Amino acid sequence: EPEVTQTPSHQVTQMGQEVILRCVPISNHLYFYWYRQILGQKVEFLVSFYNNEISEKSEIFDDQFSVERPDGSNFTLKIRSTKLEDSAMYFCASSESWTGGNNQPQHFGDGTRLSIL
Amino acid sequence: RKEVEQDPGPFNVPEGATVAFNCTYSNSASQSFFWYRQDCRKEPKLLMSVYSSGNEDGRFTAQLNRASQYISLLIRDSKLSDSATYLCVVLDTGRRALTFGSGTRLQVQP
Numbered sequence: 001e002p003e004v005t006q007t008p009s010h011q012v013t014q015m016g017q018e019v020i021l022r023c024v025p026i027s028n029h030l031y032f033y034w035y036r037q038i039l040g041q042k043v044e045f046l047v048s049f050y051n052n053e054i055s056e057k058s059e060i061f062d063d064q065f066s067v068e069r070p071d072g073s074n075f076t077l078k079i080r081s082t083k084l085e086d087s088a089m090y091f092c093a094s095s096e097s098w099t100g101g102n103n104q105p106q107h108f109g110d111g112t113r114l115s116i117l
Numbered sequence: 118r119k120e121v122e123q124d125p126g127p128f129n130v131p132e133g134a135t136v137a138f139n140c141t142y143s144n145s146a147s148q149s150f151f152w153y154r155q156d157c158r159k160e161p162k163l164l165m166s167v168y169s170s171g172n173e174d175g176r177f178t179a180q181l182n183r184a185s186q187y188i189s190l191l192i193r194d195s196k197l198s199d200s201a202t203y204l205c206v207v208l209d210t211g212r213r214a215l216t217f218g219s220g221t222r223l224q225v226q227p
Binding site for chain 1 (some may be wrong): 151152155158160161162163166204212213214215216217218219220
């Protein structure tokens, strides 16, 4: 079964450094998403991406965050100047079409654990 | 009021038991509903979509009550492998972002 893949599985970074999290969505999917989950808390939406632009972003997704689809397969999340509170599990997801149509589900990668020291 | 509310549990049940989880959502315009399961420190995995007429997949049955803004998940004949956190997930009209509940933890005991 096709799956969303994320790298690295664990990233340890000093506070203030830039970090790039990478994702390869399922190949025929058109919509891409980033979510995060702080340890012990619920999964929170960060951003959705379609047709090479951001469709929607949450209040968490401030100026230090950016997303990019640099080629036909990768989808990246960059955090420019990391803070201690950015420590979390970051999940990439993709869906074939807009989730709101026909209950199209979003499929999640197994996440990148980001630890900020 | 929380957007998607679930009883955090834990629900401790013996193997073979039937267990039900409930979830309420605050936005009456919500249009798509899902149950995901999440194992400890793993990614959410889709369990099933929830349709207005209710739907069943093997031992799992999901129900939606739009009038009461209430979703349920019933697990019959619980297995040890069902032990996980069950996430109620809602998509609101006009958005592409899923809203997750905090999850209900299930522990099936031998």
